Amino acid sequence: MSKETYNVLFLCTGNTSRSIMAEALLATMGKGRFKTFSAGSQPSGTVNPFAIEQVKKTGYDVSNLRSKNWDEFAVEGAPQMDFIVTVCDQAAGEVCPIWPGHPVSAHWGFQDPAAAEGTDAEKRAVFERVFRQIMQRVNSFANLPLNVLNKTAIQQEMKKIGDTPVEESNEHA
Numbered sequence: 001m002s003k004e005t006y007n008v009l010f011l012c013t014g015n016t017s018r019s020i021m022a023e024a025l026l027a028t029m030g031k032g033r034f035k036t037f038s039a040g041s042q043p044s045g046t047v048n049p050f051a052i053e054q055v056k057k058t059g060y061d062v063s064n065l066r067s068k069n070w071d072e073f074a075v076e077g078a079p080q081m082d083f084i085v086t087v088c089d090q091a092a093g094e095v096c097p098i099w100p101g102h103p104v105s106a107h108w109g110f111q112d113p114a115a116a117e118g119t120d121a122e123k124r125a126v127f128e129r130v131f132r133q134i135m136q137r138v139n140s141f142a143n144l145p146l147n148v149l150n151k152t153a154i155q156q157e158m159k160k161i162g163d164t165p166v167e168e169s170n171e172h173a
Contacts, residue, residue: 015040017051018087024060039070050127106158133166
């Protein structure tokens, strides 16, 4: 699967946190190899402020972040995706649109940090932990030799990334 730049869409239900953080992480860690997007099946319409805090750490431009519906990426004229990654278990179980070009898909489930309860410090700690977990998987993906692997091998590697346990400790808690 040899291309100059790959389009990657991260999906979640609300498109408020996990998919947004994954979009920013791959865009920055991918060193220009990826054009990243995020969307949700039932977007909330707002991006979680704790997710924005995490995204700012990457240097990603947060001014264009918005919670959007995945239907925007299934219409004629939308960028054709090479990869679709669901980052929440609920979105993984939903019936997705038919994506033009039959992109490679994977599921990388993460805890929903937006569901965290407690003080702002406790919520922030959950966001930081989930952010680090997403970073682990995005780093593994960004380092795949996509230009030499065939589609089947890439699919297997993406599944392996999603099946690999992520670090659970939280030294800030």
